[in-house]
Amino acid sequence: MKKLAFGVLSLALAGSLLAGCGKTETASGGQNQASSGGNGQAAAAPSLAGKKIALVTQLNIGTFSAQYIDGVKEQTEKLGGKLTVFNSENDLAKMSSNLDAAVNQKFDGILIDHGTAEALEAGVKKALDKKIPVVAFDATLTVPGVTSLEQGDQKMAELTLDQLAKDAGGKGNIVKIWVAGFAPMERRQIAYKAFQDKNKDMKEIAAFGAATNNTALDTQAQMEAILKKYPNKGDITAVWAAWDEFAKGATRAIQQAGRTEIKVYGIDMSDEDLQMIQDPKSPWVASAAVDPKDIGRIQVRYLYQKLHGDQTPDTVVLDPVFVSRDSLPKDKQVSTDQLAQYVKGWGGSQQGYTDWLKQMETAKK
Structure with missing residues (x-):
């Protein structure tokens, strides 16, 4: 989302x-x-x-x-x-x-x-x-x-789920955090169902999720309850979070419980998310995303194309990238503005740009 x-x-x-x-x-x-x-x-x-x-x-x-x-x-x-x-x-x-x-x-x-x-x-x-x-x-x-x-939601889900299965050796117990009723979530669920069909030894032992005005905090409380239900090391292999607000809440609950053997795989990326992923003590190890600033920029470009009288497509799919802790520097904290230095394809998208739009920007300077 x-x-x-x-x-x-x-x-x-x-x-x-x-x-x-x-x-x-x-x-x-x-x-x-x-x-x-x-x-x-x-x-x-x-x-x-x-x-x-x-x-x-x-x-x-x-x-x-x-x-x-x-x-x-x-x-x-x-x-x-x-x-x-x-x-x-x-x-x-x-x-x-x-x-x-x-x-x-x-x-x-x-x-x-x-x-x-x-x-x-x-x-x-x-x-x-x-x-x-x-x-x-x-x-x-x-x-x-x-x-x-x-955002290419199915692709984002596939990237994170494939890495989860690889890291887990193709077997283990997972918790899914997801909510229905949102277009991107429904598309991500399609990839999750395909993942389940392909990985029979990856067992879903719990699933929850709700979009609220305090999603991360509410998710943290729900994850704390799951951890109490499955208190032993090995009971839970990983958490798949279909939204970064879910991933943040789950990560905090796992850290506070000292259960960092459980790994978290998320979707979406912000500066706050990136800081958590870079923390070597954090269970959140990877996410798939499109630069949120790029999404906003591209959306405006297509609106101005319409204002200009240009023909625009019915659907524009933005290409996501996979961001893992292993791809990030260990000696300094980076922001999403710097992420392109370490992750190919991040940020700076030219989608939706036309020559006249670029000229118009130049004229405003």
Whole structure:
């Protein structure tokens, strides 16, 4: 996810920047009439300056979500836009209301982070009827005209599960932390089912998971209960966490219980996650992810392509990478901004970039 990934994912952006650099606004109060879109010609790119962009999120929990929003903010500002974030606090009814507000306040473009078709479809169709383009990330939307981004969730799950099986020698007892109802989670579950079918000696002895406003803390409490149920070394071989908020909670529970023979394999990556993985005393040893800032940047690029009148694909799949402790330096802590030095394919994605977008960025400097 905001993710959750998930994800997935709880900060609302506020504040303003000097004119010409764009600004970020919180989703409170009305908006003025938005400026008109581009006319579809490359020479019209400067007319896209000052666009008002809405980001409607299902939930903003953890550092992954914060870095994703940073990516959205950064790319919007590079293009001279003004961003407003609507945080729905994991309330789908509120998310639907926030989407309606973004449409009624006449934003020039709308970005969606997670959510379901039931909550969003009517609002999205209303936006498109009013000629407001929409680009979604990890939402279960199939509305014609909407470009949807996803992380290659099955691939991320495969990368982590294959490493788990390899490290365990193909046998052992595992705990799965996963939750239904989110598009990326459902895709990750497909890979997990295939993993179970292929690895008959890897036994699932417990499964749990819930997306809450305190997901990591709640997961920690649930994992503590699992550890008490299976108190002996060897009872649990590994934990597979389908979201980094799950991985953080499980890792803390295992560390506090002194059960670091249990290894944790996660999905998604943030600076906080990376710090935990680099810790040699941490049970969290690997994760698969797409740079959350890149997700935000790419989503904005496709929205501006739509504003420019360009044709955009229905679906954009982002390529994940596998990050293990073994691939990271042991003598210093690194951030996700530095991760590309150690993990090939991390960050700096050129997906969604066009020549005119790059020229527009240059013109704003």
